[in-house]
Amino acid sequence: MEGDDRSALAYPGPYERWGPYGDTDMARYVPEPDKRPGRTAFQRDRARVLHSAALRRLAGKTQVVDPGVGGTAVTDTSPRTRLTHSLECAQVGRELGAALGCDPDLVETACLAHDLGHPPFGHNGEVVLAEFAADCGGFEGNAQSLRLLTRIEPKRFTDGPDGTPASVGLNLTRAALDAATKYPWPRGAHPTAPASPKFGVYEDDLPVFRWLREGAPDGRQCFEAQVMDWSDDVAYSVHDVEDGLQAGHIDPRALLSADERAEVFRCAAARYAPPGTGAAELAEALDRLLAQPWWPRRYDGSALDQARLKDAGSQLIGRFCLAAEGATRARHGSARLTRYAAELVVPVEQRLECAVLKAVADCFVMQRAAHARRRAEQRVVIGELASELSARAPEGLDPQFRALFLAAPDDRSRRRVVVDQIASLTDAAATALHRRMTVG
Incomplete structure (x- = not known):
């Protein structure tokens, strides 16, 4: 890791690292064969997150300092985005985890995935979406990350209850999904502070959450x-x-x-x-x-x-x-x-x-x-975008979310689809879509 010498650290080999992890940890929600023998289950998980569109979109989501602020044409410092933050978090986590005996690919997967659900404009957008989604389960970036990993990001499908294909997202292992779950409880179920706005799963994602938490102590992070x-x-x-x-x-x-x-x-x-x-x-x-x-x-x-x-x-x-x-x-x-x-x-x-x-x-x-003025403008963008998309749905939605909106059984589920669409946008995409829908 940065700041110390790890040259003498003996990393576990590809077979030794399987030791502490069993079949339950490496199980997938929908079983599937390994296309490339020799890779570990957690190496496959890491590859799936690295190749996901959701990870790429983090390049368009601001961390703290807006891109282009500070520096000159020669010495532009290119401040962090959510993507570069996630990559740096993954480097830190991989080496710290390996030093303590964790599978490094497993920890890196969790670090890469931890911010995938953050909406445009980060926590600022999160606040507005939480208000908009109050009557359909709220909004929380970490719960959205789990939803994205297990439902929204298209990678694996299974037969749904009515026989139509149903997405299971990236279909990561149980251990990887658990490692990426920062707040392992639903809304209002914080183990020590029930009023806390932090939670890790929406009500309609509880089936996969219960699966990934099988055998885990309530409210405790792995x-x-x-x-x-x-x-x-x-x-x-x-x-x-x-x-x-x-x-x-x-x-x-x-x-x-x-x-x-x-x-x-x-x-x-x-x-x-x-x-x-x-x-x-x-x-x-x-x-x-x-x-x-x-x-x-x-x-x-x-x-x-x-x-x-x-x-x-x-x-x-x-x-x-x-x-x-x-x-x-x-x-x-x-x-x-x-x-x-x-x-x-x-x-x-x-x-x-x-x-x-x-x-x-x-x-x-x-x-x-x-920054405060900019944050106020961003809240207006997200709020008006939510209203406009709701009024124009399903036509105003992207094809993936349009299909989900049409298949949704009730207004609550349809509102959640609108939230999913907005949360998937980059900062620039949210601004551009808002402009198209409100100007002219």
């Missing part, structure tokens, strides 16, 4: 999902700050200002840190990072500063992953850790450092006045 979840946090906390610095939105010197620091700590405590975390703990976390010799103390876009910033990102990723690896090994020993045999342990110090980084990006990038 070990591979925990690795994916921490890798996601690590990748986006580090890289969102990197993008913010390169775009000129974050000035490292601002983190020495009492007022700026207080705002960062308020944001971290409210949104990213464990409940009950105080400003003093968050200040200690930030100061630990500021004290590191590799921490960026300036950024002017020069080649030297670009290299220093890249090194800082590598150091942070190594710091966060090695801390989790060491703490997990201290608890569980040297055994290969898979599925429900262990819990990933992340020291509180690194969780708070990660939370502070997220808050820095939130305060200096996402809360900018220009």
